[in-house]
């Protein structure tokens with residue numbers, strides 16, 4: 720399978736890094752981007768084929784991955800429409816808020832589109848991706864999309880396209896929430912007198928250990944939390960303060976905000 724990335728920025732770089740780490744040959748990967756700096760950074764990730772001609776890329780590959788910013792997707796899609804109609808690649812889009820319907824309209828000619836929402840941990844093959852297929856996608860194309868995204872982590876199909884807005888809120892944006900918690904814990908450790916290095920290492924290793932336990936355990940996160948929380952102990956004091964401070968409600972509101980923003984993006988982009 721030959722894969723071409725249109726847009727070679729952060730996400731393309733994360734997915735390419737994961738694909739190559741999973742054993743895909745770099746010479747089966749193409750990336751096209753007008754930004755020479757982005758391409759130079761990509762070359763540091765893996766020796767993929769690079770260029771700045773989206774049409775030439777489409778002529779080379781079986782699958783294209785549209786990895787440009789949502790706001791320029793319409794211009795890019797209208798520009799590549801004729802090439803997509805001639806070569807009929809599977810089109811995978813990772814742009815937040817760009818619906819498969821809008822993209823199909825811009826590309827014309829009933830394209831097979833998989834819309835997905837990955838996240839940046841794809842770079843370390845620990846990504847989480849939600850995928851949705853339009854009605855033109857056949858079984859073997861579904862398997863191609865699954866294989867690409869499973870090479871960089873967990874890939875889960877959703878039945879309804881609007882569920883991707885919830886996927887965006889949970890896992891697309893999700894790494895940023897955990898990074899924020901890490902920043903806050905490290906800062907608290909430093910405020911209590913730990914050196915920056917010690918506070919950082921303790922925080923990061925704790926995040927990694929907790930995630931690994933949660934992924935590998937046969938009990939849920941709530942039970943794992945209870946097992947850390949000794950009666951009348953230190954964890955109980957901290958957890959009670961987080962609960963009383965409204966952490967759960969705050970998370971519910973913040974993720975709903977992200978989901979609504981994904982919906983708004985779709986409306987804004989359709990209107991452009």
Ligand SMILES: NC(=O)C1=CN([C@@H]2O[C@H](COP(=O)(O)OP(=O)(O)OC[C@H]3O[C@@H](n4cnc5c(N)ncnc54)[C@H](OP(=O)(O)O)[C@@H]3O)[C@@H](O)[C@H]2O)C=CC1
Pocket residue numbers: 725726727728729730731751752753754757773786787788789791795813814815836837838839891892
């Ligand atoms: N970052 C994240 O965590 C996630 C992002 N996404 C989605 O991934 C997409 C890409 O995001 P991200 O990688 O962060 O963005 P970046 O800005 O890092 O990458 C986009 C790249 O596309 C280039 N580009 C601009 N115009 C064209 C063109 N006509 N043809 C080809 N390439 C072009 C840009 O160049 P230039 O810089 O010169 O404009 C840039 O290098 C977005 O749609 C986003 O919604 C999805 C999941 C998670």
Ligand SMILES: O=C(O)[C@@H]1CCC=N1
Pocket residue numbers: 815887891892
């Ligand atoms: O913040 C954003 O809009 C993109 C989509 C998910 C992660 N980054």
